[in-house]
Amino acid sequence: MSDSESLFEAVATAKEDRVMALVREQIAAGVPATEILAECNRGMVELGNRFSSGDCFLPDLMFAGMIMKQAMAELSPLLAESEDATSRGTVVMGSVQHDVHDIGKDIVITMLRGVGFDVVDLGVDVPPEKFVEAITKHNPQVVGMSVLLTTCFKSVIATVAAIKQAGQREKVSLMVGGAAASDLLRQNAECDYYGRTAVDAVKFASSVAEAA
Ligand code: B12
Structure with a gap:
């Protein structure tokens, strides 16, 4: 060495x-x-x-x-060092179905918690219906999907479709990120935001919290 x-x-x-x-x-x-x-x-x-x-x-x-x-x-x-102890809102995060990469998702979660968000971590390989259940249970303002595999684009699309089908689309802002994500994926999947880094995730969640 x-x-x-x-x-x-x-x-x-x-x-x-x-x-x-x-x-x-x-x-x-x-x-x-x-x-x-x-x-x-x-x-x-x-x-x-x-x-x-x-x-x-x-x-x-x-x-x-x-x-x-x-x-x-x-x-x-x-x-995670934060000056602000009060919750700024709730974010549900998960790596989409068939994707087990979690390092980036965990960084996003750490940084969101660091600036005062409550984050529900759904883990990896999260099927669309788990996102839907979590939205019903935790009433988040933001839902984040992490995707590292191009083969999992369809999981992002299926997750958004399930959220729409459950009548939840209007009450959550959807962000997508991870190495395979792009603004094109955001458009195709009809998400609200594509973020390249964990800092972008924090910026977007903060802008949603401020607008509420
Ligand atoms: C480590 C790694 C693995 C590890 C994962 C360990 C773990 N616990 O996560 C293991 C060995 C399990 C793995 C497996 C596989 N992997 Co892999 N893996 C990687 C590697 C080298 C690094 C990923 C990583 O952790 N990066 C560091 C983190 C911090 O970066 P990140 O996840 O991108 O997150 C940052 C941002 O993207 C953002 N972010 C992340 N999520 C979100 C979400 C939101 C909402 C926002 C706003 C931002 C955001 O914030 C983070 C910090 O800024 C990548 C290479 C790469 N270019 O990414 C390949 C890579 C993703 N893997 C790849 C492949 C092919 C596989 C396998 C299919 C290999 C195989 N033959 O089995 C399997 C698939 C397993 C599965 N079903 O998911 C390919 C994907 C190719 C593609 N185009 O689809 C890559 C790109 C490697 C390559 N160049 O070929 N892998």
Whole structure:
């Protein structure tokens, strides 16, 4: 292991010890948690590119997922620091049906909670009817769907259709995000908002809360 290896490179090559050492070093040096996280995310995207080109394999993705969760355990308390203890509203979040990626969803949740939202985490591989049930039970202002697989576009569309069918569409704002999402998906699925990052999710939920 080279001591000059950056956090980006260490994540992209799934080097657990180096990632954790650099995360702790950067926290101690006062680098904002959001910046540390952004560099980890870029590393994960690079790892995905290496996976696509056959330079690494599924176990590497799984291992990197575990490393990211460890890094998140260190960063979450910093991301969740909030001056405002009163609830700003409720958000229901889940990774859509057939999608088990949860690292990005969990970051979105941590950041939303950090700025004072109550978040109901439905987990991963969430079928449309679970979103509908959660809306009935928790009466959220915002529902967020995370999607990392292009094969799961149809899950986003099916979730929105189920929400419409249940007569809930007018009472919730729908946001979609995750590496496979785009503004085109937002349009096709008739969501209200596409966000590229967890910070975008916070901005959108905050704008909905402020307008209420
Ligand atoms: C780690 C990983 C895995 C891990 C996941 C571990 C876990 N617990 O999540 C494991 C090993 C399980 C996995 C499995 C698979 N994976 Co995978 N995986 C990845 C990888 C490398 C990183 C994902 C990640 O965590 N990124 C870091 C997080 C922080 O980023 P993020 O999720 O995008 O979230 C950020 C934003 O998008 C945003 N965000 C996220 N959600 C939301 C929601 C809202 C509402 C908003 C506003 C914002 C938002 O906020 C976050 C922070 O800013 C990606 C590569 C990539 N480019 O994404 C491939 C990738 C997503 N996987 C891929 C594939 C193909 C698979 C498998 C099919 C592989 C296989 N052959 O089995 C399976 C599918 C499993 C399933 N059914 O879901 C492909 C998808 C290709 C495609 N176009 O569909 C990718 C892109 C890799 C590639 N380049 O080929 N994977």
